Amino acid sequence: MESLKRKLRDFAKARDWEKFHSPKNLVMAMSVEAAELMEHFQWRTQEESRNLDRETREKVKQEIGDVLVYLVRLADQVGVDPVQAAEEKISLNETRYPEDKVKGSAKKYNEYE
Amino acid sequence: MESLKRKLRDFAKARDWEKFHSPKNLVMAMSVEAAELMEHFQWRTQEESRNLDRETREKVKQEIGDVLVYLVRLADQVGVDPVQAAEEKISLNETRYPEDKVKGSAKKYNEYE
Amino acid sequence: MESLKRKLRDFAKARDWEKFHSPKNLVMAMSVEAAELMEHFQWRTQEESRNLDRETREKVKQEIGDVLVYLVRLADQVGVDPVQAAEEKISLNETRYPEDKVKGSAKKYNEYE
Amino acid sequence: MESLKRKLRDFAKARDWEKFHSPKNLVMAMSVEAAELMEHFQWRTQEESRNLDRETREKVKQEIGDVLVYLVRLADQVGVDPVQAAEEKISLNETRYPEDKVKGSAKKYNEYE
Structure with missing residues (x-):
């Protein structure tokens, strides 16, 4: 997680994107990613959500990555x-x-x- | 994070709450927590969001904890x-x-x- | 809906709250209310969600009102x-x-x- | 709004999609649409959010439509x-x-x- 935080700092700095990374913006981005993750489950039953096919699982994995990216970046920006x-x-x-x-x-x- | 995952497994098991922890339910809970975190920022300017008072920062910290809890638990349930x-x-x-x-x-x- | 739009305009104007009502802020508020509405359903099964008790239904009603309030206000602010x-x-x-x-x-x- | 409600009933019935439209599923879908609407605003300043270009405004309009569709359908299903x-x-x-x-x-x- 510490290494993740540093990579994200470097990523933003190298692209001069720090100006976009206010906590207000980051929390919106994180919430949007949370919804994209949720989208994969909205029409599935609870049972189906416990048994994802390989393709869906891969997409879910990527969205979990996105949520964590923004959560770690937000936490860093507010000092938590x-x-x-x-x-x-x-x-x-x-x-x-x-x-x-x-x-x-x-x-x-x-x-x- | 590994230790977090195990604590959350034990927590759910000890309370017989595993039945509630379908990925479908967990992603909803995570998304709700993401919104509770966002709520602290909705009327603040971007500048204000970069300078939280101590009390708000403490609440933000707790909500960040909540989002991570459900994200880790969800990831565990889908094997990611x-x-x-x-x-x-x-x-x-x-x-x-x-x-x-x-x-x-x-x-x-x-x-x- | 037209009457709702006008009431919300008057409400904001009378309180000098128009400055807080940028589309960016309003969409955050609407999304937070959507999550508060969702919270009532997160641990319920689909079957249970079709058969809400009276108390929950009343709370759900209020949250539906909140989402619509912010959606109408946002739509007004972007001219839709x-x-x-x-x-x-x-x-x-x-x-x-x-x-x-x-x-x-x-x-x-x-x-x- | 009454007409909207009836159109949505007919739409779901004609496609035999009523079985998917539990309040639990609908509130998830509404929340996802709320986030898709929010996505258009996440990197914009408040000032920019008050001055959308024509193309973005058109997309925002469609997402507002999506949120209202699911909100009306959900409200109908819970009798509100x-x-x-x-x-x-x-x-x-x-x-x-x-x-x-x-x-x-x-x-x-x-x-x-």
Whole structure:
């Protein structure tokens, strides 16, 4: 992830694209990529989404790459370590959703964010 | 990231939430989190987005964590390594957008996806 | 819809909020509202999404209102009639997806955009 | 809008596509279209977003049509009148954000949802 961050910095700098990379623009780009990723699943059933054909899986992989690219670039621009942020969120969720209280419950799950 | 993936597997398993974690559901959740992250930027100017106050930055950090959590979990469920996917995308973009052709150009930039 | 457009113009003007209502900002706000609407469906099955309880349906209604508010406001700011735009798109789709060619087909449907 | 709703019903029925039109699927499709609309604005400044060239404006128009198509179809499937929902939301917002309290204020605006 650290290496990814540096590559993206170099990529933008070499192309003089830093001026386009405000957090406002980057978050839009990331959200657009998230939707392009979602597009592959919109007409599929949940079951079908668990069994992608090879061609779709390859496209999905590329879109996952796009989302991560913009997420890492955005995090860099606002000075946040994304992996640390995710780990802190998981710790928080472990407290919020104790195993014995929420186990298998859809109701509790709907409150989960 | 590898450790993140394993924590998220354990988290879902311990709560019997794997049944909710179809790729279709996970991509929706990731897209919703991406929008929650975007919400912090919607009325800010690009300049303001480059200078977040401490409180907003903390909230942004948490939302970045949420997006990464669902992205890693989704990638795991479809059998994709997200960091590798991002690196492959960067390599592809280096070929697509040669420095000397696109330098500082907004026009070229608009074709960039 | 015409009346909605006028109400939204008056609303923004009376609050001196027109300066915030650039198309760039409005499209972000609309996309965030779309995600808030989607959030109500992310952990539900397709079957459950067809049978919402009264409380959820009320929340869904409010979010549908929010999306439409920003869509109408955005369309006004870029000088587009949204209903006309939708009707033109339907006409186009009638040509693109002839009944006898696509009937009930998931394959054709996946190509549909 | 009433006519739009009926056309969309007929369109889906004639193609036997009703089975794909669960609210869960439709909200995903609407959210994807919202992002495609947003894509046209992601690298533009706010000023540029207020002055679209003719070609971009035409594409924006088509995407606005797409978002409205899915919003109307979704609203129909959950039994909501979207225009009424929007009008109720405007009334609510008039109470929440009294003109004299929020006039021109970015701070108040950031609390606005």
